[in-house]
Amino acid sequence: MCGIICSLRAGCQGDTDNIHGEPARPDDTFRDLSERLKVVNAARGPDAQGSHHIHIQGICQCESGGAQASSPSEACGLDVEFFASELRLRGDTPIVQPHQQGGDVFCWNGEVFEGLDVNVDENDGVKLFQSIRSLSTMDDLPSLLGKIEGPYAFVYYHAEFRRLYFARDPLGRRSLLIHKPSVSNPHFLLASVSIGNDQVCIMEELSTEVIFCLDIGRLCESNEIVQNFDSCLTCIPRYGDQQSLPFAKLSRVNTALPPDAPPSVLSLDSTILPRDLAIAVNHLIEHLDRSVMLRVQNIPRRTSLEKGQAHVAVLFSGGIDSTILAFLAHKHVPRDEPIDLLNVAFENPRKIQLQTDGNIGAISKREKKRQLKASERNAAVKESTSYMVPDRVTGLQEVGELRRLCHGRTWNFVEVDVPYEESQAARAAVEATMFPGRTVMDLSLAMALYFASKGVGKIRASAVSDDSRPYTSPARVLLNGLGSDELLGGYGRHRTAYITRGWQGVIDELQLELDRIPTRNLGRDDRVISSSGKETRHPFLSLTVVSFLAGLPVHLKLDPRLELGVGDKMLLRLAARKVGLLEASVRKKRAMQFGSHSARMEAGDGERRGDLMIRAASEQ
Structure with missing residues (x-):
């Protein structure tokens, strides 16, 4: 079990105005949001917490000397932060997330119970990270996920193509919430749990029907984060048949109607069943x-x-x-x-009142007084029951x-x-x-x-x-x-x-x-x-x-x-x-x-x- 967060901030570092000409949200507002999210997600994994930052370089279109420049810039682009907390329930070795190798980053909140060879002393998140990195192409990710059974939510950053993949298992047994960038809140967030009903991040449950892919590289180059976000977010189907990919999708209910008069079990004690x-x-x-x-x-x-x-x-x-x-x-x-x-x-209190006083509105005054006295005498009994x-x-x-x-x-x-x-x-x-x-x-x-x-x-x-x-x-x-x-x-x-x-x-x-x-x-x-x-x-x-x-x-x-x-x-x-x-x-x-x-x-x-x-x- 883990708490995972992925945040992506749009715009140039140090800008005073956003692309819509409105005052930029102060950095300390986002930092406060980030810290509050880390606190509630760290509670899910008290054994260890870790974070990892990357800056994805974009095309700077800031105004300079009255002219607009368009050139690669370290200051412009997207800041992405990954955070994960760990509740160690698999393997013998303490694990600190996010997993990182070769620029790839993996935050895993789940358990693999079937479909992946994980020894008793191994961690399933580590094994799955290795399995994803060994794929010949990321197009094979749905096939890999369709072969494993267990509750999960994950975020995976593929450094070579600058794409972010994220999903929940087909049943949604692990939480993952999403906030999409908006004009008033131009940041992207994924988190296991939110800070509640707060206008700084309007979060909703991530759909379990597909695997999501956010093309961060393309988003970064556009310099129009809010407007272009949806066009950079694609949905990858959980394809596959039940034989080759048994855990890709939920099974369908058998639609066969029973015979006209299916045999009936007269009682649970029946010694002979159909x-x-x-x-x-x-x-x-x-x-x-x-x-x-x-x-x-x-x-x-x-x-x-x-x-x-x-x-x-x-x-x-x-x-x-x-x-x-x-x-x-x-x-x-x-x-x-x-x-x-x-x-x-x-x-x-409502149940206790009903149990001790009955339906007050439907009884006589004499009966009300009798019940009130009985209630006072039996206060200690009421507390214990x-x-x-x-x-x-x-x-x-x-x-x-x-x-x-x-x-x-x-x-x-x-x-x-x-x-x-x-x-x-x-x-x-x-x-x-x-x-x-x-x-x-x-x-x-x-x-x-x-x-x-x-x-x-x-x-x-x-x-x-x-x-x-x-x-x-x-x-x-x-x-x-x-x-x-x-x-x-x-x-x-x-x-x-x-x-x-x-x-x-x-x-x-x-x-x-x-x-x-x-x-x-x-x-x-x-x-x-x-x-x-x-x-x-x-x-x-x-x-x-x-x-x-x-x-x-x-x-x-x-x-x-x-x-x-x-x-x-x-x-x-x-x-x-x-x-x-x-x-x-x-x-x-x-x-x-x-x-x-x-x-x-x-x-x-x-x-x-x-x-x-x-x-x-x-x-x-």
């Missing part, structure tokens, strides 16, 4: 198990980390997704290491099942309790980090991930004990169950699609889910979680797992004819059942923001839709 379904269950377990293995093995040990401390944690709600990931991680993490289960709960949110209840239940099944493993159930005042104090920082996400739902989810990823909470002495001790998770790799609902039909809208449009409606909805995965959650989640110097990994969103699940006939993944807790994500439920997770297999879907009570904190928030834009914390 043959195709039984095979699919086995293959899902195999694919998911391998995906988890690749994401938890060979995590470097820090010298300051004592033996027996956790290196892997799971964002844990007690639901089926996080539980099966925890179970599979148990198979591949050394038995002498604990696995931390991060379970977050918010003190939510305010964190018993739905995800805390199911989390405590599910860790018991893991302890029964996974002998010899220490499971640290980390209770991350967030007081209301603390969540509100952090709101401005969360809003800035999740930007350009700005909806009510963005904030609710970002709040939950922000505090969960910090891993600051407590663990109980035993499952039945009220005694607890403070605990901060040292794990830097966090497993996240995101993707299972989109791929396996876990949302209520999949059932609605079946009711209104039959199996074809479900297929169409699943394709829509897959199409919008890159734009909905992943960039925001990466920015928020990584702000704590942690890295989130998504086993369900391995492109290998995505390809397998997308290719399955729809009726093997879900059955909307069956009740909730059975038909939704049916294939995953059967897989959980097969490995012994009986309790987890029947848990119903519950959104993180509602399970943790991070949503709708205020009295007036009950009716606010998730897609509404938030008011900034400063406006509250």
Whole structure:
């Protein structure tokens, strides 16, 4: 995990006016912006930070002695700075970015799990840099990227042709934001995370559909940076077929309709499954198990980390997704290491009021007085139970099942309790980090991930004990169950699609889910979680797992004819059942923001839709 920045400044050094005859933005304004960006991006990689400057010579067209000169000049051209921070999670040797060789510069924020031969003691960024430099032509870059699987965002400067290449992986599992030059802000920026909603840099998510190439040499020679930027920026397709380039693009959902009356599984306890379904269950377990293995093995040990401390944690709600990931991680993490289960709960005044006072507007005055007295008498009780949110209840239940099944493993159930005042104090920082996400739902989810990823909470002495001790998770790799609902039909809208449009409606909805995965959650989640110097990994969103699940006939993944807790994500439920997770297999879907009570904190928030834009914390 890294934080990366690439900045490009237009115009001549020392100019007092820009090409539009307007006063130039003072250097200290841009320097302040640059330093602020470095601070927030350095938080993603606390192990090391480095920067590298280059000046690309341009044609000077400054006025001199009343005449305009056009000649090469060291003072004119473009200043380009590369910055990268490093969270060391690959290889035995400390790495300081940016990578540099022969004038080429490479900033890498990613992990290669498949498709590139990287030994345990090697760093994947170093290996990939060597692979890119060994290409006979940069036209082969899409082919190289199409053969590697893993989350990534990168910036690569090719010195010979003075071109800048940058991209995210096809799923967008790593954040990269872009600011294009404008008249008021004539600089170009790429950054893993921004400083928030600031007029000095209007940043947006970089598209995952293509690989971008900026012809800096041509841009430099034009001396019209703002006007010519778009013409110097080209989009390179992620071409290739599934056989030769398996990770170039997202797979398409299988469009085959099931038979008129596909066989139905009457219950998850069915001992005999249709043959195709039984095979699919086995293959899902195999694919998911391998995906988890690749994401938890060979995590470097820090010298300051004592033996027996956790290196892997799971964002844990007690639901089926996080539980099966925890179970599979148990198979591949050394038995002498604990696995931390991060379970977050918010003190939510609106929820507490509803639980303790009921619907005040619909009860008598006598009943109001009785409830008020009861509320005052039970203030201490209310304080102790305010964190018993739905995800805390199911989390405590599910860790018991893991302890029964996974002998010899220490499971640290980390209770991350967030007081209301603390969540509100952090709101401005969360809003800035999740930007350009700005909806009510963005904030609710970002709040939950922000505090969960910090891993600051407590663990109980035993499952039945009220005694607890403070605990901060040292794990830097966090497993996240995101993707299972989109791929396996876990949302209520999949059932609605079946009711209104039959199996074809479900297929169409699943394709829509897959199409919008890159734009909905992943960039925001990466920015928020990584702000704590942690890295989130998504086993369900391995492109290998995505390809397998997308290719399955729809009726093997879900059955909307069956009740909730059975038909939704049916294939995953059967897989959980097969490995012994009986309790987890029947848990119903519950959104993180509602399970943790991070949503709708205020009295007036009950009716606010998730897609509404938030008011900034400063406006509250």
